[in-house]
Amino acid sequence: VYGPDDNGAHSATQYMARLSNGQYLTSRARDDSGSSDTMFALQDSKFAVQSVMLQVHGQHGGTFGVQEVNNTVYIWSIVSLKNDHNYILVRFPYVAGVTLQPTDSRVQQVMPLKGYGRVNYDRQHDMVSIGYNDGSTDILKASDLLAGNYNVLYNFNITDYGIDFNKNTYQSECLDFPYFYVAAGGGQETNEDPHKVWALNVVHKGAEFEVYLDNDLDFPNLTDENREVETCNVFYEDSKPYMLFTFNTNALLINPASMEREKVYTIPMIKRPAASTIDKGTINDNVNTDD
Incomplete structure (x- = not known):
């Protein structure tokens, strides 16, 4: 648990990624001046802010990807x-204390996008997901993108799985191939806008699960009257996957921002093993005529 306004990072945490060294990289929207900037903060394992970086015109910052190469942390956004x-898909290194202009030489302009996109990077499989405002989501190889090729491997639309942009407060998403996770839910949960996480398999587009965060899972110390799910992200530790959730909470809606608290949870995940063989034979529905 940490406070967003007493750690030098300003405002609520929009998204969080855990680094391999146990630290965390978080994002916060900074549109107070109308410039739609994104502040990234490097926080230690206890969530104390070590440094911050501002990406000018980086937009909301609701989802980003982290790629670690030779001890350098790169951000996909x-x-x-x-x-x-x-909008342009970009990759750039996290540099403490820097205000990164869009035309900074350190910003690698990968390619223009067909609209506003939420970007995530799958560190286990070197893949990128790009989700657009209509729910359409593309899965691509990072190497293809860096080579200038928008070669879509898989495409699906998250609205096919129960997301309704007119009712659900869409928050964040995460790719851990072949699984894709999305989280939604506003500050005050309603029947039409519950705090939920969905999972699907991008290969066969089957739904894996749909979980109500307030009812199906037990989050200790999450008793605030007002809470908003923010992050759903996957990280690995000792080759084991964990789901990372963050909530922006407030004891009472009328409390000032200084009373907000960020609450972070990790949940171990067990993945179903892949089938060793798949029988692709044809099923004859007429074998048993008594059915």
């Missing part, structure tokens, strides 16, 4: 050069 409705 988007940028709008003119802060308009044109």
Whole structure:
């Protein structure tokens, strides 16, 4: 548990990724000046802020990807050069204390996107997911993107799994191939806008599970009257997968921002093993005529 306004990072945490050294990288929207900037904060294992970095025109920051290469942390995200409705997929290193302009030489402009995209990077499989505002989501190889090729391996639409953008407060998403996770839910849970996480298999597009975070899982110390799910992300430790959740909470809705608290949870995951063989034979429905 940590407070968003007493750690030098400002405002609520939108998304969180755990680094291999046990530290955390978090994002926060900084649109107080109308510039739609994103602040990234490097926090230690106890969530104390070690440094911050500002990405100018980085947009909301609700989802980003982390790639670690030779002790350098790279962020996969988007940028709008003119802060308009044109977006570019970018990759850039986390550099403490820097205000990173969109045209900074350290910002690798991977390619223009067909709209606003939520970006996540799968560190286990070197893949990237890009989710668009209509729910359409593309899964691609990072190497293809860096080579300038938008070669879609898998595509699906999250609205096919129960997400309703008119009712659900869409929060974040995560790719851990072949699984894809999405989280939604507003500050005050309602029947139409519950705190939920969905999982699907991007290969065959089958739904894996749909969990109500407030009822199906037991989150200790999550008793605030007002809470908003923010992060759903996957990290690995000792080759074991964990789901990372964050909530922005407030004891009472009328409390000032200084009373907000970020609450972070990790849940161990057990993955179903892949089938050793798949019988692709044809089923004859007429074998038993008594059915």
